[in-house]
Amino acid sequence: MPRKLKVFRTPTGFHDAYVAAPSRKAALAAWGSDADLFARGVAEEVTDPALMAEPLRHPGEVIRLSRGDLATQLKALGPRKKAARRQERSDEPARAANARKPPTPKPPPRRDKVDAAEAALTQARRRHETEAGKLEDQRDAIERKLAALRTRQGKETARLERKRDEAREAYREALEKWSE
Secondary structure (H helix, E strand, C coil): CCCCCEEEEEEECCEEEEEEECCHHHHHHHHCCCCCCCCCCCCEEECCHHHHHHHHHCCCCEEEEECCCHHHHHHHHCCCCHHHHHHHHHHHHHHHHHHHCCCCCCCCCCCHHHHHHHHHHHHHHHHHHHHHHHHHHHHHHHHHHHHHHHHHHHHHHHHHHHHHHHHHHHHHHHHHHHHC
């Protein structure tokens, strides 16, 4: 059994688009709409028999009906404002000139702080190398002095150990002579 047809309507400019379809989804497909016009409150189901007659004779086809005569549509537009249009026209060249000016591009960010930081880093590294070099020179001098000191101390210790050994030997000999 075929589904019962319903008539749906959505406004399109000065016309209403009617379609006889079995569901809202089918009506949206007939109108070619991707959005849910019913959820937005733009489309509705029609119950007036006079408005339903033509769409029901052509199910699935979109029927466009005017929402009134020409006088009603022109009245809906509102009164024409000739004075306002003349002012707009006189302002148009000025607006167009202002609109045509491209926006001034922002200048690129400045690199001054980066350059200053890099220069400071380079200067600090050179200063560190100089200070370390001075300390290494001092260390070399201290190592030479230390080597010389150890040599002198070694000679002095050897001379004193010889004297001590000679004194011991002399003491033993004297002790042996005494004990005989």
